[in-house]
Amino acid sequence: MVHVPMLSVEKMKRTGSFDMDFSHMHDTYEIYYLLSGERFYYIHDRVYALQAGDVVFIHKNQLHRTTSKGRNPHERILINFDDASVRPFVEMGPGQLPLFGGESYLLRPSVQEQGRIADLLFLMLREEKEGQLWRMPYLQTLLIQLLILLSRIREGKAEPVKPEFTEPQQRVYRIVEYLNGHYAGPLRLEEIAERFFISTTYLCRIFKQTTGFTVVEYLTYVRVREAQALLVRTDWKITKIAEEAGFDSIAHFGRVFKKITGRSPLQYRKQKKAEPANA
Missing domain, CATH: 2.60.120.280 (Regulatory protein AraC)
Structure with a gap:
């Protein structure tokens, strides 16, 4: 091709x-x-x-x-x-x-x-x-x-450009690291806020202000990104990939994946595996 x-x-x-x-x-x-x-x-x-x-x-x-x-x-x-x-x-x-x-x-x-x-x-x-x-x-x-x-x-360049490091931003960076490491499990806003000793309202506000994403948006994109990698690296069934990526239903996974990537999980896998090795 x-x-x-x-x-x-x-x-x-x-x-x-x-x-x-x-x-x-x-x-x-x-x-x-x-x-x-x-x-x-x-x-x-x-x-x-x-x-x-x-x-x-x-x-x-x-x-x-x-x-x-x-x-x-x-x-x-x-x-x-x-x-x-x-x-x-x-x-x-x-x-x-x-x-x-x-x-x-x-x-x-x-x-x-x-x-x-x-x-x-x-x-x-x-x-x-x-x-x-x-x-x-x-x-x-x-x-x-x-x-x-x-x-x-x-x-x-002797030194890379430094990111922003206000106190709220540092708190958000820690929350992001937590989400990146725990995306596969069930995560609720209340539980995340409690873990970081803040209210859900404050959590949502500083997360959006810092990243531009809502917490739910960010978590969804992390899960889709992981699903993309699994679709290419493995031959697992779609149901297993959805579960491993943290989605609680195959139907929800399919809808979200297509909305973000423009393709169904099967279409994405077929396209990526047909492509030559990356440049």
């Missing part, structure tokens, strides 16, 4: 306060470049305060969400791409491409580095808009240049 590359690039400007109205987890990689303004970005179980010029690299199936930081306008460029977009370059090169180590992270480039990144991004935007002959191969070559540039910038 021939896998057509999926590569898109878009620029968007928003005025005033704006929070993503849906949770984000997908089978593609994502590069988020903040052209102007400020944002909070939940990534890899931590919250980061983004400033203009920051770049976020999101690995596949990694929960992430942006929320407002004040009421100021912001402008960003967003790239989404899959393994097929970079596979030809990997096959002709020395091995795995930079930035594909299985993690997501934030970069804070220098002013000079921001200029080089912006040049590549605006070339990609122009190519996407004009749609000329050989559009996709040209976009792919620009993407590879961008990935290599980001990798070099990352290697040259």
Whole structure:
């Protein structure tokens, strides 16, 4: 089967306060470049305060969400791409491409580095808009240049950008770690709040403020992510996978899984097992 590359690039400007109205987890990689303004970005179980010029690299199936930081306008460029977009370059090169180590992270480039990144991004935007002959191969070559540039910038940074660490945020980080380790069992808001010596109202408020997710949303996405891994790694029946991932009924599992991934569990398994090895 021939896998057509999926590569898109878009620029968007928003005025005033704006929070993503849906949770984000997908089978593609994502590069988020903040052209102007400020944002909070939940990534890899931590919250980061983004400033203009920051770049976020999101690995596949990694929960992430942006929320407002004040009421100021912001402008960003967003790239989404899959393994097929970079596979030809990997096959002709020395091995795995930079930035594909299985993690997501934030970069804070220098002013000079921001200029080089912006040049590549605006070339990609122009190519996407004009749609000329050989559009996709040209976009792919620009993407590879961008990935290599980001990798070099990352290697040259002495210290990573630190996440936010207010007292409520630290409390939420501990709750997130607990949910990540106990998603397979039955979890109730009251029990979670009691374990961390807070009220359910306060739990819900600080969790939403910190991550952008409700507790139930977050738990559901963690369970779906685990189910995705089990569908690919094992030949277990769907009922066993639903149980192992923490769903209390196969019907609920099927509905939620399709809503988030756009495919049924069986369709997801069939598609993933038919794909070539990841780039």
